[in-house]
Amino acid sequence: MKILRIEAIPYSIPYTHPLKFASGEVTDAEHVLVRIHTDEGLIGEADAPPRPYTYGETQDSIVSIIEKVFAPQLIGLDPFDRGKVHEVMARTIHNQVAKGAVDIALWDLLGKSLATPVHKLLGGYTDSMRVSHMLGFRPAQELLDEALRFGEEYGITTFKLKVGRRPLSLDIEACHVLRAGLGDDVELYLDANRGWSANEAMEVLRRTEGLGLTALEEPCDAKEAMSRRRLVEKSPIPIVGDESVPTAGDVSRELLSGGSNAICIKTARSGFTEATEILGLCTGLGVDVTMGNQIDTQVGSLATVTFGAAHEATTRRAGELSNFLDMADDLLAEPIRINGGRISVRNVPGVGAAIDEDKLARYRSN
Structure with missing residues (x-):
């Protein structure tokens, strides 16, 4: 061939x-x-x-x-x-x-x-993943309403809050409102997308202490090497590298320099081959991983499920798999379903992302 x-x-x-x-x-x-x-x-x-x-x-x-x-x-x-x-x-x-x-x-x-289904070629650990839903920049009450709706409609019990705003009080308020409204059984973690300095991130962690947050992703630019290392050392929760670690080499640099102590894997930027290398680095060093989302379509989300469900380490945390719900349409011929807070792999040859050709013709740019 x-x-x-x-x-x-x-x-x-x-x-x-x-x-x-x-x-x-x-x-x-x-x-x-x-x-x-x-x-x-x-x-x-x-x-x-x-x-x-x-x-x-x-x-x-x-x-x-x-x-x-x-x-x-x-x-x-x-x-x-x-x-x-x-x-x-x-x-x-x-x-x-x-x-x-x-x-x-x-x-x-x-x-x-x-x-053969690709998830079996990659490892075949399980056939589904728990879903984490990302909450964007909105007033605190709107974020809570969205989280409650997604919990009721889809059974989602893990939420990633996009933070990194100034003043810091906007994000701190959102953390407190979500925890009070969702209860202690719902997992919450943060992603600042490099929006703060390391010192600002430490202030947010101080003012959200006791809320049971489970991780803080990319709080500041990784170029703040000394301040970020201090943040990792002092933080009571994992500091997750994301934008700073698109390759296996970048992962090695951040982990060895102390700039992160957990890693976000995104198949959209690493494919399955380098994602496997990154996962091997992390499991070998005993470092937690998350399966991230690059504002993926259903086609991209299915790729994330395919890789994430293939390995035990990538199923420990809920994967960020639901951004496609924010899209007006999609190219996937058979839509993804979230049942009981989980998305299943496709037990068909390949990844299983069959394309609706009529939709492709409608949305293609050339």
Whole structure:
């Protein structure tokens, strides 16, 4: 089997409301659908979500790097020779989301070729993941109303609160209102998206002590090396690296320097192959991991479930899997369902993200 053609199809689907957080705001999912075609008629697919304010990649740059740089070098290779594929992509620095999508599409292709679900090829630990829902920048009472609704409708009992606002009192109030309204049995953790300084983060932790928060993700820019190391040393809860750790090398740097003591894995930026390397680093060092969300579509969320459910360590915490509920539509032919606060893997060959071709034709940009 040989790679015959690679497509990078830009498309845009609006969100039902703007999603706001410390590092930016999005109103539309302007993503790229990656398709790898083979000479045997099989097609591997994956979604690439550009996040220019985080990684510098745009929809145009992802299309360009895949079609003009990667594809000419990958056409003709056997998709099972993943080491050769990654050697080709490694010649180009950065572009993590583009590389991740190509990798997931390859795994999808291999699963289809072997007539095996990819989650079993990756490890097959279990068949579903608990769901964590992200709460964005809104007044405290609106955040509580949303959390209560998602708990009632979907059975979700874990919530990630987007913080990083100034004044700090906005986020501190939200923490107290959510805890009082949700009770002690609901898990709450924070993500500041580099919105604070390390010293501000320490003040927030002081003023939310006793609320049972379970983690603080990316409180400040990792370049604040000394202050962040002090924050990690003093924090009573894990400080999770996210934007600062897109690659396995970055994970090693942050863990060894003391800049983080937990790691967020996002398949959208690492694919399944590098995500496996990152997970191995973390489990070897006894470091907790979370499965993050890059404001993923259902296609991307299914990839996260596929990897997360494959390993014991990635199922200990709820995965961030529900952002697709904020989208007006999706490309997935068979929509994802959240039942009892969980999302199941697809027990079909590949990842199971079959695309609705009519919807792709409707939303594609070219």
